Amino acid sequence: MIDLHSHLLPNIDDGSKSIRASLRMAHEAVEDGIEAALMTPHHMNGHYMNHKADVIRLTQEFQAHLDKEKIPLQVFPSQEVRINGGLIDALDNDDILFADEDNRYLLLEFPDDDVPTYSDDMIFNIMQRGISVQIAHPERNLKIMAQPDILFNLIEKGAIAQVTASSYVGTFGKKVEKFSEAIVAHNLAHVFVSDAHDLPNREYEMRQAFHKLGTNLGKQYQQMFEKNAEAILDGNNVEKLIPEMIVKRRFFNGF
Template identity: 70%
Template sequence: MFVDLHSHLLPNVDDGSQSYRASLRLARQAVDNGIEVALMTPHHMNGQYVNHKQDVIQLTDEFQKHLDNENIPLSVFPSQEVRITGGLLQQLDDDDILFSDAFNQYLLLEFPDDDIPTYSRDIIFKIMQRGITVQIAHPERNIKFMKNPRILFDLIEAGALAQLTAGSYVGNFGKKVESFSEEILNHNLAHVLVSDAHDLPNRSFEMAEAMKKVEKNLGRDYQQLLERNAESIIDGNSITTLKPELIVKRKFFSKF
C-alpha cells in the first residue's frame, strides 16, 4: 500500500476534479492502485488558483466524510502545491501555507512549466534556513530542467528533494519526459514517486505500474526506498537519500 504525496482530488478548486462524483471516482481508482493515504495538494498562488490554508483544511475534512460515507478506504490530509513566487516568504510568515506533514518540515514547491525563476535558489535557501525541506514538484516536466539538468542537480545537492510523477515515468507524457524521468531516478535526483492525479486524460494514478518499473529497472531495494520515503515525509521524519549524480546532457534534450 502506498502513500501519495501529490494529488488533485478536491472538487472545484483547481484543474483537478470538477465534482464530488469525479472526486469519489478518483478516490476509488486510488485505492485500486494500492494507495491508502493521499495528500490533497491543490494549486496555490500559481497565477490562476489560490487555495488558502483554512479553506483546504475544511474541504479536505468534508471530502473525508464523503469517502467514509461511501466506504472508500482512503485517508486524506490537507496540503498545497505552492508556486514559487517572490512573495512566498511572506506567505509563510502569514501562516497561509500547508505542508506535507503536520510538523511543517516538508513543503511541496512548484515551478512554472517552462522556467526556473532567477530568484529560486535564493528563496529555497531562505526557506531551508527555517528548517523546512523543499520538495520540487514534477521536475521531469519542466523545460528548463530538461535543457539544463545541472540546475536540478545543484538544488538537490544543496538539500532540496524532488517528487517524480508516476505517469511521467511510465510514458503518459511522451517518450522525452519518460526518458528524462528515467535519467532523474538513475542519477538519484528524485526521492519519492507521486501520482499528481487530475480528472484529466492520462492524469490518473499509475503508482503500481511505476513502482513495478522501478523494481524491474533499479531493484527492489530502490523501490522500497521510495515507498519508505513517502511514509517518512508524511510523518515528518527524515528520509534516506542517495548521493546525487549529474545528468550528462544527451541528444533527447536538444529540441527543448
C-alpha cells in the same frame, strides 16, 4: 502506498470538477494500492488561491464523503505552492500547508517552462527556516530538461524531488519518460507521486511505476521510494543517495 501529490478536492483548481469525479478518482486511487493521500491543490500560481484554512475544511468534508461511501482512503490537507515573490510573507502569515504536521516538507512548484532566477535564494531562505523543499514534477519542466544541472544543484543543496508516476511509465511521451528515468537513475528523485487530475492521461499509475522501478533498479530502490513517502508524511528524514550530474548529451542519446 502513500500519494503525496494529488488534485482530488472538487472545484478549486484544475483537478476534479465535482464530488462525483472526486469519489471516482478516490476509488481509482484505492484500486492502484493507495491507502493515504495528500490533497495538494494549486496555491499562489497566478490562477488559483487555495488558502490554508479553506483546504483544511474542504479536506475534512471530503474525508466525510469518503467515509460515507466506505472508500478506504485517508486524506490530509496540503498545497502545491508556486514559487513567487509572496511566498515568504505567506509563510510568515501561516497560510502555507505542508506534507506533515510538523511543517517540515513544503511542496514547491516551478512554472512549466522556467525556473525563476531568484529560486536559489528563495529556496535557501526557506530551508534556513528548517523547511525541506519538495520539487514538484521536475521531469516536465522545460528549463530543467534543457539544463539538468539546475536540478542537480538544488538536490545537492538539500532539496528533494518528486517524479510523477505517469511520467516514469511514458504517459507524457518518450522524452519525458527518458528524462524521468535519468532523474531517478542519477539519484535526483526521492518519491513517486500520482499528481492525479480529472483529466485525460492524469490517472493513477503508481503501481506500474513502482514495478518498473523495481525491475530497472532493484527491489531495494523501490522500497526506498515507498519508505520515503511515509517518512515525508510523518515528518521524518528521507533516505537519500549521492546525487549525480546528468550529462545532457548522454540523455538525448537515450543512454
